[in-house]
Amino acid sequence: MKPNIYKYSFRHRDNDSVHWSPPLRGTLKINVDAHLSSDGHWSTWLVLRRSDESAVGAATRVHKGVADVVTGEAMVLNDAMDWVEKLGEDKVIFELDSQIVVKAMKEKAKVRRGWGGVIRQCKLFLDDKPQANIVWVPRAANKVAHELAKWAEHEPNRKWLNITPPCIWSLIQKDKSLIASS
Structure with a gap:
């Protein structure tokens, strides 16, 4: 059984608003999402943040030839x-x-669909990293990654380390303001 390194993955500001919340100190949180582009490529976005809400980094990836949303995710x-x-x-x-x-x-x-092989690889990673965990969050709590998966089409296969990419600065600031007001 995985340790519960963060009891709540997202916060409810009020009954109608859900947003991203930071991890506990000493833990990082990575939000991910995928977007199917008009030409059939999957654009993916990853943003890794610390407990103080600052970005460790971000990355984009582009995958070709997959039309299935679950495979993209x-x-x-x-x-x-x-x-x-x-x-x-x-x-x-x-x-x-x-x-x-x-x-x-x-x-x-065992997942027997086409994306099952990818899931098996991911499970192996989690087996090797007992302090890592995976959680589902509503889209509103994953907004930075969701909005920026579309941006990956413009900046494919890029990495930003120890800086906040300009294209996500305003979204991260919005997350910070929602956390401060809750």
């Missing part, structure tokens, strides 16, 4: 896990707004 999770592993981070919460992918990750059953 599974691929962005795999991208995030590869990136976090390269950064040498172990205590990370992966947040995404795909209930199907999160449920498949948490179940013991």
Whole structure:
């Protein structure tokens, strides 16, 4: 059983508003999302943040030839896990707004669909990183990644480390203001 490194992944500001919340100190949180472009490519966005809400970094990826939304969401999770592993981070919460992918990750059953191979890879990552966890969040709590998955079409296969990319600065500031007002 995975330790509960963060009891609540998102905060309710009021009955109608849900937004991103920071992880506990010493834990990182990576929000991921995928967007199907008009030419059939999946654009993915990853944003990794600290407990003080600052960005550790962000990255974009583009995948070709996959039309299935669940496969796109599974691929962005795999991208995030590869990136976090390269950064040498172990205590990370992966947040995404795909209930199907999160449920498949948490179940013991083998996924027999085309995206099952990607899920198996992701499960191996979590088996090797007992302090990492994956959680589903509503889209409103994953807004930065959701909005910027579209941006990945303009800046494909890029990484920003220890800086906040200009294209996400205003969205991160909005998250901070929502946290401060809750």
